[in-house]
Amino acid sequence: MQIRGIEDLEVTGKVVFVRVDFNIPLEQGQITDDGRIRASIRTIENLRGRGARIVLLAHLGRPEGSADTKFSLAPVAIRLGEILKCDVALASDVCGASAQATISGLTNGSVAMLENVRFDPRETSKDRSERAELANCWAGMGDLFVSDGFGVVHRAQASVTELAQALPSAAGLLVHGEVTVFNKVLNSPERPYVVILGGSKVSDKLKVIENLIQSVDRLMVGGGMCFTFLAAQGKSVGSSLLEVEQIDNVKAILATAKKQGVDIVLPVDVVVADKFAPDANTDVVSVDHIPDGWMGLDIGPQSITEFVAKISDAKTIIWNGPMGVFEMPAFATGTKSLALAITKVGAMTVVGGGDSAAAIRLFGIADSQFSHVSTGGGASLEFLEGKKLPGITVLEDN
Ligand code: ADP
Ligand code: MG
Secondary structure (H helix, E strand, O other): OOEOEHHHOOOOOOEEEEEOOOOOOEEOOEEOOOHHHHHOHHHHHHHHHOOOEEEEEOOOOOOOOOOOHHHOOHHHHHHHHHHHOOOEEEOOOOOOHHHHHHHHOOOOOOEEEOOOHHHOHHHHOOOHHHHHHHHHHHHOOOOEEEEOOHHHOOOOOHHHHHHHHHOOEEEOHHHHHHHHHHHHHHHOOOOOEEEEEOOOOHHHHHHHHHHHOOOOOEEEEOOOOHHHHHHHOOOOOOOOOOOHHHHHHHHHHHHHHHHHOOEEEOOOEEEEEOOOOOOOOEEEEEOOOOOOOOEEEEEOHHHHHHHHHHHOOOOEEEEEOOOOOOOOHHHOHHHHHHHHHHHHOOOEEEEEOHHHHHHHHHHOOOHHHOOEEOOOHHHHHHHHOOOOOHHHHOOEOO
16 A cells, blocks of 8 residues: 655645644753654655645644643744744644634745644544544645654544545655555565564553564563563562563463464563662572562663574564663663664664653664664554554555
């Protein structure tokens, strides 16, 4: 299935709505990380260069369906103007008189934003007809729609799905790039195909494991979720993160892996701590001897060596989820070592997951060291689960 790209659209002189994910972190009104704004600059510049009149649609935070200045896009519009080196007008409403006047004031190549789309309850309404009503209100003020907010394409929301159906639409460069990479690794991976999963819970990623186990050659499991795997093998895991109710599911996964010939790689040693704190007492122990009362917060040095060896011949690597509590320096070594090792393998390397991407940034490893670092945590997980994403389906040619 092909998705339409922006090169398919005649944009000159047209009012083009562009849905972006500008849901950036703010502290006391200051943007602490503008990565999400920068991720859509290529699309915006492309459309500007072709003489489009650009109207950006975005959400910020969870304003509960009414205007709340705390969630105004004003700081975002200012930062975007600085990056683009042009004025970015911000309408004071979502689809009212101010939006109309702002759009009327656009000239070819200029850029404006409407206020936080979640100020309107119809944006996230469960009722499709309410979402369509809001989308039609926008469609009446413009010509084309471009979907470039990868962080929201797994949501059925007015500015993501219904607007794409109300106007001629296409995927922006960011969304197109993300979809191309995920389709490639999921549908025609070069082998050996290795997936590394970590993060906190098995339950968060159960569907990802169940989907990927059908196609991968090797599945390596670290992070908090490895303890449920170790427990499923009959080991005692002390006070480590354990989801007792997932043990049967994990046993089923282990059985499927055996049947499919998938190599499941678990840690052989872990860094344990006597409390969940940066200054905890720590030790390195075999996974067969995790002491009562201690919790595993990182994979150990022997595991790092084995994991690194198991990715060295890979041609495709998907990594989702940190190997340990990387936010605390004492438990960051596993994640950092593996991240660096992935950058050295001559493979297609894809990083999915919000915290995994945050870990890379924390370690100062450039995104360019990987083939692809996904900008959408939830959306990338749903891709890995093998789901159809509503915001992508509406961009597909039949
Ligand atoms: P991602 O966002 O990349 O998909 P997750 O949200 O699943 O990752 O998990 C990230 C969190 O998992 C991090 O906050 C990290 O501290 C936590 N984590 C990793 N290993 C452990 C562990 N051994 N025990 C508890 N928490 C862990
Ligand atoms: Mg996360």
